[in-house]
Amino acid sequence: MKLNDILNKKEFTKDDIAFLLSLENVDDVESLRAKAEDLLLTLRGNKVYFRGLVEFSNICTSDCYYCGIRKSNTAVERYQLSKEQIVDAALWCAGQGYGSVVLQSGERTDCAFVDSVVEIVREIKRRSVSNALPDGIGITLCVGEQTEETYRRFYDAGAHRYLLRIESTSPEIFSRIHPEKQSLGNRINCLKMLKKIGYKTGTGVMIGIPGQTVQDLAKDILFFKELDTDMIGMGPYIVHRQTPMASYENDVLARYDDIFRMSLKMIAVTRLVLRNVNIAATTALQSMKPDGREQGLTFGANVIMPQLTPTDVRKNYLLYEKKTCLDENAEQCRSCLTGRIGSVGRVVAVNEWGDRPL
Numbered sequence: 001m002k003l004n005d006i007l008n009k010k011e012f013t014k015d016d017i018a019f020l021l022s023l024e025n026v027d028d029v030e031s032l033r034a035k036a037e038d039l040l041l042t043l044r045g046n047k048v049y050f051r052g053l054v055e056f057s058n059i060c061t062s063d064c065y066y067c068g069i070r071k072s073n074t075a076v077e078r079y080q081l082s083k084e085q086i087v088d089a090a091l092w093c094a095g096q097g098y099g100s101v102v103l104q105s106g107e108r109t110d111c112a113f114v115d116s117v118v119e120i121v122r123e124i125k126r127r128s129v130s131n132a133l134p135d136g137i138g139i140t141l142c143v144g145e146q147t148e149e150t151y152r153r154f155y156d157a158g159a160h161r162y163l164l165r166i167e168s169t170s171p172e173i174f175s176r177i178h179p180e181k182q183s184l185g186n187r188i189n190c191l192k193m194l195k196k197i198g199y200k201t202g203t204g205v206m207i208g209i210p211g212q213t214v215q216d217l218a219k220d221i222l223f224f225k226e227l228d229t230d231m232i233g234m235g236p237y238i239v240h241r242q243t244p245m246a247s248y249e250n251d252v253l254a255r256y257d258d259i260f261r262m263s264l265k266m267i268a269v270t271r272l273v274l275r276n277v278n279i280a281a282t283t284a285l286q287s288m289k290p291d292g293r294e295q296g297l298t299f300g301a302n303v304i305m306p307q308l309t310p311t312d313v314r315k316n317y318l319l320y321e322k323k324t325c326l327d328e329n330a331e332q333c334r335s336c337l338t339g340r341i342g343s344v345g346r347v348v349a350v351n352e353w354g355d356r357p358l
């Protein structure tokens with residue numbers, strides 16, 4: 001089958017997806033990019049949605065082998081923002097016209113943590129209601145695997161989106177990059193619980209893990225589709241040297257450009273397969289190439305997460321090394337990203353949650 005026939009499909013097989021992800025010829029990749037961008041503009045328009053990102057704590061009880069803030073990394077200085085700092089950051093966001101905020105932290109399941117998140121979500125919801133945002137600011141949580149009861153408590157408090165990356169749907173890769181006590185089955189169960197409760201549910205994968213094939217990535221995209229995912233946050237795998245996966249560094253560096261290009265192709269193909277889904281152009285893309293996020297937008301992404309984490313602790317929230325945007329304050333980050341979005345002909349949505357349409 002010719003490339004154009006596949007690009008014009010509405011339903012894609014695993015082989016179609018693998019074929020598109022395998023494109024190497026510059027003109028072919030440009031055809032894929034143009035089709036994904038065109039579909040995005042047709043279905044969702046040219047708006048880019050800001051989700052202000054507050055990384056409120058780097059304390060984590062898990063030990064994912066790729067992650068720089070895993071509990072066994074004793075070189076990291078741990079921090080926890082106060083309730084006031086978190087609420088103030090979210091209210092600043094609402095005041096700037098951002099429709100949404102993302103509260104992200106390492107994984108903790110203890111009562112004190114869960115209670116504090118519930119309280120913070122409630123407070124942000126209550127205080128962000130205004131004429132511009134009659135239902136308050138949209139709140140996304142990204143605090144890992146929790147029980148169904150905890151997910152319900154967060155939802156009832158006012159969080160309506162949840163981001164839980166699966167990282168890879170390949171059982172072999174998942175078990176290679178996580179300790180034994182973390183299972184792919186439980187991650188999938190958590191995602192199903194989130195959907196059942198009513199969350200707009202987001203997931204995503206790391207691209208470029210050694211040994212990962214195009215077939216693995218094609219299965220990941222089919223998983224997003226099967227789950228009826230609302231939001232996708234995925235990005236290139238970048239090595240953190242204070243992790244058990246540090247030995248992959250040379251292999252990953254040797255494939256640097258391939259990994260970047262595959263990350264863009266993943267955005268484009270996910271756009272074609274999931275059509276009106278929200279897809280983030282992640283900071284990890286910009287950490288690989290200075291215009292990485294703009295390229296992500298032109299390949300079909302429509303969400304950007306400006307930094308709101310205080311600059312004095314941001315350097316301690318490094319899931320991967322060489323992360324960009326560590327020194328800019330929230331105001332500088334907003335204006336930089338607005339410029340980057342404008343440079344590719346897109347506009348920032350103001351006071352909109354920007355959920356995937358039903």
Ligand code: SF4
Binds near residue numbers: 068106144
């Ligand atoms: S990826 Fe998340 S859960 Fe895993 S160690 Fe890092 S912060 Fe903790």
